[in-house]
Amino acid sequence: MARKQQPAAPPASKPKISRMCMVCRTRREKRDLIRIVKTVGSPPAIDLTHKANGRGMYVCKSADCVNQAQKRKVAERAFSCAVDAALYEELKELIGSEGNG
Numbered sequence: 164m165a166r167k168q169q170p171a172a173p174p175a176s177k178p179k180i181s182r183m184c185m186v187c188r189t190r191r192e193k194r195d196l197i198r199i200v201k202t203v204g205s206p207p208a209i210d211l212t213h214k215a216n217g218r219g220m221y222v223c224k225s226a227d228c229v230n231q232a233q234k235r236k237v238a239e240r241a242f243s244c245a246v247d248a249a250l251y252e253e254l255k256e257l258i259g260s261e262g263n264g
């Protein structure tokens with residue numbers, strides 16, 4: 164009596180990958196963070212896909228963390244380059260549009 168072999172069971176739920184906010188050092192899931200990526204030859208930019216190549220850093224989707232990042236020049240230090248104020252404005256807009264529900 165031949166029995167069909169069951170395919171190996173898929174692995175149980177994947178471990179959740181958490182990333183650390185560069186400002187408050189809290190670990191969160193990626194969806195609770197905004198990624199900023201610095202690619203060679205381009206200024207730092209928001210990476211909404213979380214998939215862009217380059218050096219990345221994460222900031223909470225919180226106005227506090229974005230304001231702190233701007234004040235303390237966290238991104239400037241992380242990427243060792245100038246960061247346009249427009250980037251922070253973009254971050255604040257992103258948070259504003261998600262936060263005030």
Ligand SMILES: [Zn+2]
Binds near residue numbers: 184185186187188189
């Ligand atoms: Zn934070």
